[in-house]
Amino acid sequence: xxxxxxxxxxxxxxxxxxxxxxxxxxxxxxxxxxxxxxxxxxxxxxxxxxxxxxxxxxxxxxxxxxxxxxxxxxxxxxxxxxxxxxxxxxxxxxxxxxxxxxxxxxxxxxxxxxxxxxxxxxxxxxxxxxxxxxxxxxxxxxxxxxxxxxxxxxxxxxxxxxxxxxxxxxxxxxxxxxxxxxxxxxxxxxxxxxxxxxxxxxxxxxxxxxxxxxxxxxxxxxxxxxxxxxxxxxxxxxxxxxxxxxxxxxxxxxxxxxxxxxxxxxxxxxxxxxxxxxxxxxxxxxxxxxxxxxxxxxxxxxxxxxxxxxxxxxxxxxxxxxxxxxxxxxxxxxxxxxxxxxxxxxxxxxxxxxxxxxxxxxxxxxxxxxxxxxxxxxxxxxxxxxxxxxxxxxxxxxxxxxxxxxxxxxxxxxxxxxxxxxxxxxxxxxxxxxxxxxxxxxxxxxxxxxxxxxxxxxxxxxxxxxxxxxxxxxxxxxxxxxxxxxxxxxxxxxxxxxxxxxxxxxxxxx
Numbered sequence: 001x002x003x004x005x006x007x008x009x010x011x012x013x014x015x016x017x018x019x020x021x022x023x024x025x026x027x028x029x030x031x032x033x034x035x036x037x038x039x040x041x042x043x044x045x046x047x048x049x050x051x052x053x054x055x056x057x058x059x060x061x062x063x064x065x066x067x068x069x070x071x072x073x074x075x076x077x078x079x080x081x082x083x084x085x086x087x088x089x090x091x092x093x094x095x096x097x098x099x100x101x102x103x104x105x106x107x108x109x110x111x112x113x114x115x116x117x118x119x120x121x122x123x124x125x126x127x128x129x130x131x132x133x134x135x136x137x138x139x140x141x142x143x144x145x146x147x148x149x150x151x152x153x154x155x156x157x158x159x160x161x162x163x164x165x166x167x168x169x170x171x172x173x174x175x176x177x178x179x180x181x182x183x184x185x186x187x188x189x190x191x192x193x194x195x196x197x198x199x200x201x202x203x204x205x206x207x208x209x210x211x212x213x214x215x216x217x218x219x220x221x222x223x224x225x226x227x228x229x230x231x232x233x234x235x236x237x238x239x240x241x242x243x244x245x246x247x248x249x250x251x252x253x254x255x256x257x258x259x260x261x262x263x264x265x266x267x268x269x270x271x272x273x274x275x276x277x278x279x280x281x282x283x284x285x286x287x288x289x290x291x292x293x294x295x296x297x298x299x300x301x302x303x304x305x306x307x308x309x310x311x312x313x314x315x316x317x318x319x320x321x322x323x324x325x326x327x328x329x330x331x332x333x334x335x336x337x338x339x340x341x342x343x344x345x346x347x348x349x350x351x352x353x354x355x356x357x358x359x360x361x362x363x364x365x366x367x368x369x370x371x372x373x374x375x376x377x378x379x380x381x382x383x384x385x386x387x388x389x390x391x392x393x394x395x396x397x398x399x400x401x402x403x404x405x406x407x408x409x410x411x412x413x414x415x416x417x418x419x420x421x422x423x424x425x426x427x428x429x430x431x432x433x434x435x436x437x438x439x440x441x442x443x444x445x446x447x448x449x450x451x452x453x454x455x456x457x458x459x460x461x462x463x464x465x466x467x468x469x470x471x472x473x474x475x476x477x478x479x480x481x482x483x484x485x486x487x488x489x490x491x492x493x494x495x496x497x498x499x500x501x502x503x504x505x506x507x508x509x510x
Contacts, residue, residue: 096136102152186221351374429446
């Protein structure tokens with residue numbers, strides 16, 4: 001069983017621009033411990049600010065009341081009793097003591113010899129025992145310590161191994177390690193000190209954090225540090241979602257993490273942090289369980305040929321099939337099955353062609369938009385299209401009325417007119433009206449103009465324009481569908497003109 005320590009509320013909050021309010025810290029802490037099932041959480045650094053103290057006090061009060069106080073940890077410093085007193089006043093009982101894991105840090109930052117630094121650490125440990133505070137040790141800059149001063153690392157640990165320390169935590173503080181080094185260095189630590197508990201703490205500066213975690217666990221470390229969504233300083237920390245998937249699937253190790261809660265917790269932290277999850281981020285990204293190519297949907301229809309062990313249901317999600325220019329009949333069929341819509345082969349071909357046409361105009365068509373497309377295709381079935389809007393141009397200038405130029409075909413003959421209007425569609429309508437007036441053709445009265453965006457639609461959503469007309473004593477509606485509102489309105493208008501031209505006006509509304 002690999003132990004998972006989440007440091008979203010400490011290391012994750014060091015992400016540029018991220019600061020959790022006290023209630024947000026409490027909410028995240030509760031979700032991490034009770035919903036997600038992490039073993040421990042690191043919630044703050046000691047002596048940062050009064051606001052941080054208030055947040056820590058709020059979390060510790062809740063944790064003590066619910067039996068979790070031993071799982072709540074605070075980063076502190078080798079500063080005699082200062083960090084310990086701060087922690088004690090805040091109600092916490094576990095200190096993660098930040099010590100120097102490289103000789104360079106010890107000599108040039110602290111300006112002390114290794115023995116002097118060890119003596120200072122032992123002083124804090126003695127004070128912690130006296131105050132009833134348990135201690136884990138961070139060997140800060142351990143990765144560079146192993147690269148450049150390996151004997152120093154062993155010397156420090158050898159002099160502390162018999163102290164009352166629960167865990168020795170090995171951070172790649174600057175994110176410099178590669179997987180080969182990580183596995184090698186972790187293995188050396190374990191071989192030198194087989195009786196100690198080691199955690200590995202990865203940073204993602206070379207995008208190798210998860211790969212380094214993989215090697216650290218293979219080498220035999222007992223615990224891994226993560227953050228939700230990979231939050232953290234610079235390029236961030238190892239993301240819990242990916243680490244858990246790798247541990248469970250690739251290394252066959254168990255954790256206490258409840259996979260089904262990962263996505264919901266990730267989304268809440270995304271909201272609180274204000275840092276968007278990349279759409280292609282493994283496990284939790286918007287697109288990672290979305291098949292795009294039609295051949296993939298076809299394979300899934302036949303024998304789930306494009307599934308892997310990362311089933312979306314494990315993580316509280318579902319598999320989607322993207323609708324767009326790469327869609328084939330199999331992709332459309334998968335989405336229609338999800339909606340409970342059945343179409344015959346001929347209609348399927350027409351819907352597929354319409355999806356591909358619309359997909360050329362926008363990045364992705366959503367599942368919510370598909371019923372609108374189906375409806376538009378079904379309602380657009382006309383054998384003869386006697387009236388066609390061949391082309392149009394629009395000119396919109398600040399402070400001036402929009403200008404439109406329209407070219408139309410009426411029963412095989414082409415006409416062109418220009419006009420200005422109160423809006424883009426109004427300008428086009430007036431140009432079309434001029435054409436009809438010169439041809440002595442009757443025109444309808446526009447009764448209502450409605451624009452509908454499917455639920456879940458984004459700024460590039462497909463738009464359905466529904467226009468209500470009155471002609472020859474009858475009221476009827478036509479619909480147009482497009483990624484552009486004006487084009488959708490023109491399609492609805494073109495349908496109306498053909499209905500009038502063929503004298504095929506519906507006897508009922510709609």
